[in-house]
Amino acid sequence: MNNPILLIIQREFLSRVRKKTFVLVTILGPLVFAALLIVPGILASMPEDDKNIIVLDEAALIIPEEGRGEYQLEYLDPRENDLATAKEFFAESAYDALLYIPTGENWDPDFIKNNILLFGKEDPSINMVQFLDGILEDRLNKQKLLRNGVDPEVVAQSVTQVNIQSFTVGEEGEEEQQSATGLKMGLGYIAGMFIYFFIFFYSVMVMRGVIEEKSSRIVEVIISSVRPFQLMMGKILGIGAVGVVQFVIWVVLSGGIYLAITTLVFPEMLAEQAAAGPGGAEAASIQGFEIFDQLRAINFPLIIGGFVFYFFAGYFLYSAMFAALGSAIDQEADSQQFMMPVTVPMLIALVTAANVIQDPNGPLAFWMSMIPFTAPISMMIRLPFGIPIWQVFVSGAILIGTFFAMVALAGKIYRVGILMYGKKVTWKELYKWLRH
Amino acid sequence: MIKATNVTKRYSQKLALDAINLSIPKGSVYGLLGPNGAGKTSFIRIMNQITAPDEGQVHFGDRALQPKDIARIGYLPEERGLYKKMKVGEQVLYLARLKGLSTAEAKLRAKKWFERLEMADFWEKKVEDLSKGMAQKVQFVTTVLHEPELLIFDEPFTGFDPINTNLIKREILRLSKEGATVIFSTHRMESVEEICDHIGLINNGQVMVEGPLLDIRKRYQNGTYSFVVKEAVEHWGDGTLLQESKHHTGHSYTVKFEHYPGTVVSELAAKGTLVAFEEVLPSVQDIFIEIVENGAKLVPHE
Numbered sequence: 001m002n003n004p005i006l007l008i009i010q011r012e013f014l015s016r017v018r019k020k021t022f023v024l025v026t027i028l029g030p031l032v033f034a035a036l037l038i039v040p041g042i043l044a045s046m047p048e049d050d051k052n053i054i055v056l057d058e059a060a061l062i063i064p065e066e067g068r069g070e071y072q073l074e075y076l077d078p079r080e081n082d083l084a085t086a087k088e089f090f091a092e093s094a095y096d097a098l099l100y101i102p103t104g105e106n107w108d109p110d111f112i113k114n115n116i117l118l119f120g121k122e123d124p125s126i127n128m129v130q131f132l133d134g135i136l137e138d139r140l141n142k143q144k145l146l147r148n149g150v151d152p153e154v155v156a157q158s159v160t161q162v163n164i165q166s167f168t169v170g171e172e173g174e175e176e177q178q179s180a181t182g183l184k185m186g187l188g189y190i191a192g193m194f195i196y197f198f199i200f201f202y203s204v205m206v207m208r209g210v211i212e213e214k215s216s217r218i219v220e221v222i223i224s225s226v227r228p229f230q231l232m233m234g235k236i237l238g239i240g241a242v243g244v245v246q247f248v249i250w251v252v253l254s255g256g257i258y259l260a261i262t263t264l265v266f267p268e269m270l271a272e273q274a275a276a277g278p279g280g281a282e283a284a285s286i287q288g289f290e291i292f293d294q295l296r297a298i299n300f301p302l303i304i305g306g307f308v309f310y311f312f313a314g315y316f317l318y319s320a321m322f323a324a325l326g327s328a329i330d331q332e333a334d335s336q337q338f339m340m341p342v343t344v345p346m347l348i349a350l351v352t353a354a355n356v357i358q359d360p361n362g363p364l365a366f367w368m369s370m371i372p373f374t375a376p377i378s379m380m381i382r383l384p385f386g387i388p389i390w391q392v393f394v395s396g397a398i399l400i401g402t403f404f405a406m407v408a409l410a411g412k413i414y415r416v417g418i419l420m421y422g423k424k425v426t427w428k429e430l431y432k433w434l435r436h
Numbered sequence: 437m438i439k440a441t442n443v444t445k446r447y448s449q450k451l452a453l454d455a456i457n458l459s460i461p462k463g464s465v466y467g468l469l470g471p472n473g474a475g476k477t478s479f480i481r482i483m484n485q486i487t488a489p490d491e492g493q494v495h496f497g498d499r500a501l502q503p504k505d506i507a508r509i510g511y512l513p514e515e516r517g518l519y520k521k522m523k524v525g526e527q528v529l530y531l532a533r534l535k536g537l538s539t540a541e542a543k544l545r546a547k548k549w550f551e552r553l554e555m556a557d558f559w560e561k562k563v564e565d566l567s568k569g570m571a572q573k574v575q576f577v578t579t580v581l582h583e584p585e586l587l588i589f590d591e592p593f594t595g596f597d598p599i600n601t602n603l604i605k606r607e608i609l610r611l612s613k614e615g616a617t618v619i620f621s622t623h624r625m626e627s628v629e630e631i632c633d634h635i636g637l638i639n640n641g642q643v644m645v646e647g648p649l650l651d652i653r654k655r656y657q658n659g660t661y662s663f664v665v666k667e668a669v670e671h672w673g674d675g676t677l678l679q680e681s682k683h684h685t686g687h688s689y690t691v692k693f694e695h696y697p698g699t700v701v702s703e704l705a706a707k708g709t710l711v712a713f714e715e716v717l718p719s720v721q722d723i724f725i726e727i728v729e730n731g732a733k734l735v736p737h738e
Contacts, residue, residue: 004534007530007533007534008534011530015519015521015522212519212520213519216517216518216519216520217513217515217516217517218516218517218518218519220486220511220513220515220516221511221512221513221516221517221531221575221578222531222534223486224484224485224486224506224509224511224513225506225531225534225535226534228486419481419486421515432448
């Protein structure tokens with residue numbers, strides 16, 4: 001028994017999975033992603049070359065011993081040099097930078113702060129400027145406090161940093177959970193971005209497939225054997241299967257790469273941290289507990305289940321629209337003007353992601369996650385924050401309902417569109433096809 | 437084989453088929469003729485169940501057309517193509533399986549066809565690497581592979597090179613001899629006169645004339661005769677000279693008469709100059725023009 005839909009799914013799936021580009025993207029994707037995450041880290045952790053800075057400190061503001069790490073400070077005697085001779089000396093020396101601190105008429109900190117100069121053989125790095133800023137600001141602050149008769153020690157002791165620990169309490173007085181807002185924000189963002197990327201990528205793939213069949217003129221042969229609706233659904237399901245396979249391979253590969261890197265490349269760093277003294281070890285273990293607590297605060301089954309659901313439902317909804325679009329177009333080059341209105345809802349969902357995260361239970365977040373065209377992204381962003389479960393079900397039901405309605409509509413447009421050549425398609429025309 | 441009764445198809449503003457009645461006899465080679473936009477493709481799509489008629493019925497054999505009949509029809513559309521990135525062999529098997537063949541059976545038959553049409557080395561190639569003529573052969577094979585009882589070719593010879601045209605004409609006639617019913621749809625009416633035994637002429641969504649080709653041409657006989665004579669002839673009595681030409685054996689004339697030119701023939705014969713005399717049947721093209729200008733002739737009562 002040849003079930004035509006199964007045959008179509010099979011062809012759509014195999015013809016894509018066997019492509020070299022699929023293999024490349026699937027295997028290289030996680031590697032590139034990992035490289036993006038890791039390479040900057042490795043580069044940043046590499047020590048910079050020592051920088052020697054010569055200081056002409058007319059205001060006697062800093063002391064050479066304040067040089068730290070790669071920044072070494074050395075004095076030029078202000079009694080024997082002025083800025084001009086200092087610059088001459090610097091130009092001929094091996095020093096990397098020259099810092100000039102003037103003294104005003106009567107040692108006015110406000111004059112000094114605006115007239116400090118830094119000369120470099122090359123552009124001074126931001127790190128160096130920040131380092132010097134830090135020292136100079138600290139010095140000038142203290143001098144100002146002293147001039148106003150305040151003991152800087154008192155000020156240092158009275159600076160306070162507040163650390164709020166937030167909890168969420170269940171309606172039936174369940175156990176309190178630490179809320180781990182930062183982690184949730186990250187999860188929400190990443191899940192929303194992934195959903196957007198997947199829906200867009202694979203829906204466009206469906207559209208391309210439809211246009212390919214149309215422009216290669218094979219479509220009429222196919223639909224003399226199967227119903228147009230079967231061809232459309234077979235394509236959507238087949239490409240959906242490609243997406244699932246690609247996603248699973250990515251997850252497995254990324255996990256493998258992450259494990260490999262953490263155990264092979266960074267073990268010394270982890271060991272260093274642990275060996276950084278009793279204080280360091282303690283801090284590390286406290287941090288570890290915190291992360292563990294935070295992970296417990298997140299409902300992973302809900303998030304993973306939600307991700308799978310919203311990926312599929314969103315993909316089906318959008319791929320049906322893209323299939324209908326593809327059927328109306330002869331050439332891929334014509335697709336841009338029609339894609340725009342269809343993708344706008346997803347873009348809105350992305351643009352408002354920050355607002356949704358700031359207030360995951362506010363009216364914007366609520367409505368965005370109920371409207372089926374934005375729900376896959378907006379709801380995914382909200383899910384980690386723990387939202388009333390009825391909202392998840394209502395949004396899911398609306399999404400499924402819209403999906404079925406959209407597939408029926410798309411099927412109608414598709415049926416007419418795939419046999420229509422050389423016609424300049426307008427939205428009005430599409431509406432007409434609906435009533436054919 | 438196919439009987440259409442009052443089949444009507446409307447597109448938004450246009451009436452593509454206006455209650456047409458057609459009957460395509462089993463085993464015939466049927467020419468579905470008419471200018472572009474006459475409604476041929478609309479009718480073919482209805483037979484293939486790509487679209488449904490708004491009114492009327494189509495019978496396949498002795499019962500109404502059913503979805504499963506798709507497997508008994510082979511269709512080569514006017515807009516035809518193949519998946520460019522797919523290998524020829526895989527593609528042929530895929531299309532055959534969509535028509536209900538098992539993989540093993542499809543493979544067996546395809547190999548046979550590929551050998552016969554000298555295209556065995558296509559099998560592992562991608563379609564985009566084939567020449568146009570090669571791709572056309574593949575398309576032909578995919579149309580006939582499932583051994584359909586009804587073969588429908590829409591403008592089959594546009595875009596085919598002359599060698600393939602002959603090859604495919606030959607294969608189609610062979611299939612017809614083996615019992616398949618063949619429908620040719622084309623606007624180039626002269627191209628099918630030699631192979632069709634039945635025709636249906638369509639214009640503006642209406643059937644102008646339908647029946648056995650010879651009967652129709654006889655019905656539209658208009659008193660035109662051709663003569664081959666040794667010496668030039670100046671006067672043709674009440675006949676109107678349509679065409680003349682001179683060649684090394686003598687002269688040829690095409691003359692139209694009001695009545696059977698018995699006296700002209702016997703005079704020429706008596707002079708001993710007449711070499712050949714023949715009634716000229718109108719071409720389908722002529723018949724079509726005649727019908728468009730003057731309306732269809734009724735079938736004479738016998």
